Amino acid sequence: MIYGARVRQARLFLGATQTQFAGMIGMSQAGLSGLENETKPTITDDSFLAIAEHTGFPPEFFERPSCGLIDDVQFRARLTFKAVDRNQAMSCANLVHETYVLMREKVEVPTVGMRPAPGDPRETAREFRALLGLPSGPVANLTTPVERIGVALITLPVGGKKHDAFSTWQPGSRGPYPLIVTFAGTPGDRLRWNIAHELGHLLLHRGGSGQEIEREADVFAAELLTPMKAMAAEIPARPRLASLYAMKMRWGVSVQSLIRRAREAGRVTDEQYTSLFRQVSARGERMSERYQVPREKPRIYRKMAEVLFGESPAPGLSALGGWTEEFAQDVLAQFASKSEMPARRVWVSQQAAHSNVVEFRSVERRAKRL
Amino acid sequence: MIKEDDLVAIANRIWRPLDLLLGYLADGLQEEYEACIAKGIDPAEDACTFAGTVRRSVYDKMRPHLPPQSARAPMSPLHFDLGPYQLKVLHAEEGTVPRPRTVTRRRFYRRNELGIMSMNLLLDHPLVVIEEEVKEIEDGSLVLVWDNDGPELILADLYRPPLADFPGRSLDLLHATAVVVEPDFPDVRRDDTGTGDSRAATGTDDAGAGEGDTGAGGDSAGPDDRPGETDLP
Numbered sequence: 001m002i003y004g005a006r007v008r009q010a011r012l013f014l015g016a017t018q019t020q021f022a023g024m025i026g027m028s029q030a031g032l033s034g035l036e037n038e039t040k041p042t043i044t045d046d047s048f049l050a051i052a053e054h055t056g057f058p059p060e061f062f063e064r065p066s067c068g069l070i071d072d073v074q075f076r077a078r079l080t081f082k083a084v085d086r087n088q089a090m091s092c093a094n095l096v097h098e099t100y101v102l103m104r105e106k107v108e109v110p111t112v113g114m115r116p117a118p119g120d121p122r123e124t125a126r127e128f129r130a131l132l133g134l135p136s137g138p139v140a141n142l143t144t145p146v147e148r149i150g151v152a153l154i155t156l157p158v159g160g161k162k163h164d165a166f167s168t169w170q171p172g173s174r175g176p177y178p179l180i181v182t183f184a185g186t187p188g189d190r191l192r193w194n195i196a197h198e199l200g201h202l203l204l205h206r207g208g209s210g211q212e213i214e215r216e217a218d219v220f221a222a223e224l225l226t227p228m229k230a231m232a233a234e235i236p237a238r239p240r241l242a243s244l245y246a247m248k249m250r251w252g253v254s255v256q257s258l259i260r261r262a263r264e265a266g267r268v269t270d271e272q273y274t275s276l277f278r279q280v281s282a283r284g285e286r287m288s289e290r291y292q293v294p295r296e297k298p299r300i301y302r303k304m305a306e307v308l309f310g311e312s313p314a315p316g317l318s319a320l321g322g323w324t325e326e327f328a329q330d331v332l333a334q335f336a337s338k339s340e341m342p343a344r345r346v347w348v349s350q351q352a353a354h355s356n357v358v359e360f361r362s363v364e365r366r367a368k369r370l
Numbered sequence: 371m372i373k374e375d376d377l378v379a380i381a382n383r384i385w386r387p388l389d390l391l392l393g394y395l396a397d398g399l400q401e402e403y404e405a406c407i408a409k410g411i412d413p414a415e416d417a418c419t420f421a422g423t424v425r426r427s428v429y430d431k432m433r434p435h436l437p438p439q440s441a442r443a444p445m446s447p448l449h450f451d452l453g454p455y456q457l458k459v460l461h462a463e464e465g466t467v468p469r470p471r472t473v474t475r476r477r478f479y480r481r482n483e484l485g486i487m488s489m490n491l492l493l494d495h496p497l498v499v500i501e502e503e504v505k506e507i508e509d510g511s512l513v514l515v516w517d518n519d520g521p522e523l524i525l526a527d528l529y530r531p532p533l534a535d536f537p538g539r540s541l542d543l544l545h546a547t548a549v550v551v552e553p554d555f556p557d558v559r560r561d562d563t564g565t566g567d568s569r570a571a572t573g574t575d576d577a578g579a580g581e582g583d584t585g586a587g588g589d590s591a592g593p594d595d596r597p598g599e600t601d602l603p
Contacts, residue, residue, distance in 0.1 A: 105561075106560060106561055107558060107559065107560055107561055108557060108558065108559050108560070108561040109557070109558055110555070110557050110558070137383055138383075140385070140386070141552065144552045147555070148555075242451070243451075246451045246452060249386065249387060249435065249452070250383070250384065250386065250387075250452065291434075291435065291436070292434075299554070299555060300555055300558055303554065303555050303558045304558060307558060307559055307560050308560070338554050341551050341552045341553075341554055342551070342552045343549055343550065343551040343552070344385055344386075344389060344549070344550055345385055345388070345389045345392070345547050345548070345549055345550075346382055346385065346547070346548050346549075346550050347378050347381035347382055347385075347541060347543060347546050347547055347548075348378065348546055348547075348548050
């Protein structure tokens, strides 16, 4: 016995239309459509094996019901985003989120510490910064504090050139939890922006769509990552592109977002603003800028898998999801291992009471001072 | 204009490039030292040339992270534009900041001056001409001085010149360093109470209620759009 919804899920993940997939497995399109839409269709062994073979999913994947399906959400996506890409991304998101839900049943996770707070995006961003305990300057790492307040961050092992991100409040027995889904391959600065943007949606909006809510989410993201107070102090008057590239390194945001902030801070005229963007375009960097900001990896999904399945959780995760072990490895690779937890060197004037200091330099100085 | 600032605060503000730099400096030193030994060359015989090869190695490692204005010829001095700060990396002379033998270096050392020589670097150098004009600085000069004992990095001091109301000082990056790692989510652990999100996991109640519910459009579907799921924490 198999579940038709699983066949559809696997087909969409493959990126095939019904006609294409029907041809692959030797069925008619109508037959496949019927199969996908029946809850528990009957199927010949040959067709079953053909489906498993062509989709790459083990037979047991089709023999279990799906759960934890993500609501239909609109993607923040590029203009080139096609329906087939969207379906593929959504199918992958559901596959991964299903295992998240199953693990969440058995593992304690951080309590959700945020709630929707519709209001002024800038003010909400400032309050949210305080909630996360972020310093007044650059946000060294956004992912970890966001996960600490109970946001489920999932990165999918599919390309981020076409997709950006999406978010939704998902139901759960302990109450709804915020879910942000991002994609592999997204440049580090854009990934941070996407997460900040989606946080804006989660806090400010109750669904809906349109340019206005997108603008509000952008305003929120800009204030979260680059507070205007700091920008006003740091962006020089009439900045050159080179200065903004240097700021990009420190602030972990794109040069293009800094150009926008420069205009908002009154550091450039409209003419200079246009000129800076023209320079970015002339370098061919509108979609992908040089000088990459390191990508941040979420941790909790992998940590949940480690809690349940040990330090090498791929076999256990593949069994849980009905996946191949290779796919489980691909999924896990999107998340930080313990050794990949964000670390940074801090310079302390005294032995500051950092509870999470793991190493103090105690090298004996042997400088050849006179 | 940069306000006077504590050197520790500055170091933490530019921690990312400084962190990279220290790591690459230690690695480059080790690699170049071993390369010299493998070729039968004693690095100590020509410390200046050896420092240059280390500099090149560091530059090669830093290059992918550099903004364009920091891009220079491979053997150029290590000079980085870090937003409001300009950082030069110099091999120590007698365990401290090298004397300003060139016009460029003198100019760099004086970037922060307010009518007095900065960092006490130039006081013992007879060639320095003290400029009359007192200017408020637009940028801040920093100098990272390093030294080695064989393949080991034994000195990494960050210097910040004095400003009007801020005494010049140096920060010992090797000693005053702590590596801070985010704790690994100690609250994520096995839940043996059976109070997990079991309803969602069954896919029959809550999760099912969301399926096909396209009323909540946009990037973010709001929690209040689902009946019975309005109680946020």
